Amino acid sequence: MRYWIMGAAAIGLLAVGTAGTVNTAHAATAAAASDGMRPAIMLAQAETKKPETTTQKVKREVKEETAEVKKKVKRAWKKLTGYKFDVACPALLPLSHSTCTETGKNRADAKARCQAQSPLCSVSDAK
Numbered sequence: 120m121r122y123w124i125m126g127a128a129a130i131g132l133l134a135v136g137t138a139g140t141v142n143t144a145h146a147a148t149a150a151a152a153s154d155g156m157r158p159a160i161m162l163a164q165a166e167t168k169k170p171e172t173t174t175q176k177v178k179r180e181v182k183e184e185t186a187e188v189k190k191k192v193k194r195a196w197k198k199l200t201g202y203k204f205d206v207a208c209p210a211l212l213p214l215s216h217s218t219c220t221e222t223g224k225n226r227a228d229a230k231a232r233c234q235a236q237s238p239l240c241s242v243s244d245a246k
Contacts, residue, residue: 197222202229203245210241218245 171179201220207213219236223229233242 208240
Protein backbone atom coordinates (compact mmCIF):
# COMPACT_ATOMS: atom_id res chain seq x y z
CA MET A 120 0.00 0.00 0.00
CA ARG A 121 2.82 2.34 0.89
CA TYR A 122 4.45 1.75 -2.52
CA TRP A 123 1.27 2.74 -4.33
CA ILE A 124 1.09 6.02 -2.48
CA MET A 125 4.75 6.80 -3.11
CA GLY A 126 4.38 5.90 -6.81
CA ALA A 127 1.32 8.13 -7.20
CA ALA A 128 3.15 11.00 -5.49
CA ALA A 129 6.17 10.55 -7.78
CA ILE A 130 3.96 10.59 -10.88
CA GLY A 131 2.18 13.70 -9.62
CA LEU A 132 5.48 15.49 -8.98
CA LEU A 133 6.75 14.46 -12.38
CA ALA A 134 3.61 15.78 -14.10
CA VAL A 135 3.78 19.09 -12.23
CA GLY A 136 7.52 19.42 -12.90
CA THR A 137 7.23 18.85 -16.66
CA ALA A 138 4.21 21.15 -16.96
CA GLY A 139 6.13 23.90 -15.17
CA THR A 140 9.14 23.62 -17.47
CA VAL A 141 6.96 23.66 -20.58
CA ASN A 142 5.17 26.80 -19.44
CA THR A 143 8.37 28.58 -18.47
CA ALA A 144 10.01 27.63 -21.77
CA HIS A 145 7.00 28.97 -23.66
CA ALA A 146 7.04 32.18 -21.63
CA ALA A 147 10.77 32.65 -22.23
CA THR A 148 10.30 32.14 -25.96
CA ALA A 149 7.45 34.64 -26.08
CA ALA A 150 9.45 37.20 -24.08
CA ALA A 151 12.49 36.84 -26.34
CA ALA A 152 10.33 37.19 -29.44
CA SER A 153 8.72 40.36 -28.12
CA ASP A 154 12.16 41.93 -27.53
CA GLY A 155 13.07 41.38 -31.17
CA MET A 156 15.63 38.71 -30.30
CA ARG A 157 15.42 35.24 -31.77
CA PRO A 158 14.69 32.55 -29.18
CA ALA A 159 17.35 30.00 -28.34
CA ILE A 160 15.20 27.16 -29.75
CA MET A 161 13.35 27.78 -33.00
CA LEU A 162 10.80 25.27 -34.26
CA ALA A 163 11.28 24.18 -37.85
CA GLN A 164 7.60 24.77 -38.59
CA ALA A 165 7.85 28.37 -37.39
CA GLU A 166 10.69 29.30 -39.74
CA THR A 167 9.78 30.89 -43.03
CA LYS A 168 11.23 29.44 -46.20
CA LYS A 169 13.62 31.45 -48.27
CA PRO A 170 12.31 32.32 -51.70
CA GLU A 171 13.51 29.97 -54.41
CA THR A 172 15.94 31.50 -56.89
CA THR A 173 15.48 31.11 -60.62
CA THR A 174 18.50 28.82 -60.86
CA GLN A 175 17.18 26.55 -58.13
CA LYS A 176 13.77 26.46 -59.77
CA VAL A 177 15.23 25.49 -63.16
CA LYS A 178 17.39 22.77 -61.57
CA ARG A 179 14.39 21.36 -59.72
CA GLU A 180 12.26 21.32 -62.89
CA VAL A 181 15.03 19.62 -64.90
CA LYS A 182 15.44 17.02 -62.14
CA GLU A 183 11.68 16.31 -62.17
CA GLU A 184 11.62 16.01 -65.98
CA THR A 185 14.63 13.69 -65.89
CA ALA A 186 12.91 11.49 -63.31
CA GLU A 187 9.77 11.28 -65.47
CA VAL A 188 11.80 10.34 -68.56
CA LYS A 189 13.68 7.67 -66.58
CA LYS A 190 10.38 6.14 -65.44
CA LYS A 191 9.05 6.07 -69.02
CA VAL A 192 12.23 4.49 -70.37
CA LYS A 193 12.24 1.88 -67.60
CA ARG A 194 8.58 1.02 -68.28
CA ALA A 195 9.22 0.70 -72.04
CA TRP A 196 12.27 -1.48 -71.43
CA LYS A 197 10.29 -3.79 -69.14
CA LYS A 198 7.55 -4.10 -71.77
CA LEU A 199 10.10 -5.09 -74.39
CA THR A 200 12.32 -7.44 -72.41
CA GLY A 201 10.35 -8.41 -69.30
CA TYR A 202 8.26 -11.40 -68.43
CA LYS A 203 4.51 -10.81 -68.05
CA PHE A 204 2.39 -12.40 -65.36
CA ASP A 205 -1.30 -12.29 -64.46
CA VAL A 206 -1.93 -11.26 -60.84
CA ALA A 207 -5.26 -12.16 -59.22
CA CYS A 208 -6.08 -10.76 -55.76
CA PRO A 209 -6.93 -12.25 -53.30
CA ALA A 210 -5.56 -15.69 -54.06
CA LEU A 211 -8.55 -17.81 -52.98
CA LEU A 212 -11.39 -15.77 -54.51
CA PRO A 213 -9.95 -13.50 -57.22
CA LEU A 214 -11.83 -10.21 -57.29
CA SER A 215 -9.37 -8.17 -59.32
CA HIS A 216 -6.94 -9.03 -62.10
CA SER A 217 -3.89 -7.07 -63.17
CA THR A 218 -0.65 -7.71 -64.99
CA CYS A 219 2.88 -7.54 -63.67
CA THR A 220 5.88 -7.12 -65.94
CA GLU A 221 9.29 -7.82 -64.40
CA THR A 222 12.79 -8.53 -65.58
CA GLY A 223 15.10 -11.09 -64.08
CA LYS A 224 17.73 -13.73 -64.72
CA ASN A 225 15.02 -16.20 -65.65
CA ARG A 226 11.23 -16.56 -65.57
CA ALA A 227 11.20 -17.93 -61.98
CA ASP A 228 13.20 -14.95 -60.71
CA ALA A 229 10.84 -12.50 -62.41
CA LYS A 230 7.81 -14.35 -61.03
CA ALA A 231 9.29 -14.18 -57.52
CA ARG A 232 9.61 -10.40 -57.89
CA CYS A 233 5.94 -10.13 -58.92
CA GLN A 234 4.92 -12.25 -55.94
CA ALA A 235 6.95 -10.01 -53.63
CA GLN A 236 5.18 -6.91 -55.01
CA SER A 237 1.72 -8.36 -54.43
CA PRO A 238 1.55 -10.62 -51.38
CA LEU A 239 -1.52 -12.83 -50.82
CA CYS A 240 -2.21 -12.82 -54.56
CA SER A 241 -1.89 -15.64 -57.06
CA VAL A 242 0.64 -14.99 -59.82
CA SER A 243 0.35 -17.03 -63.02
CA ASP A 244 1.82 -16.77 -66.50
CA ALA A 245 0.07 -14.27 -68.74
CA LYS A 246 -1.52 -15.58 -71.91
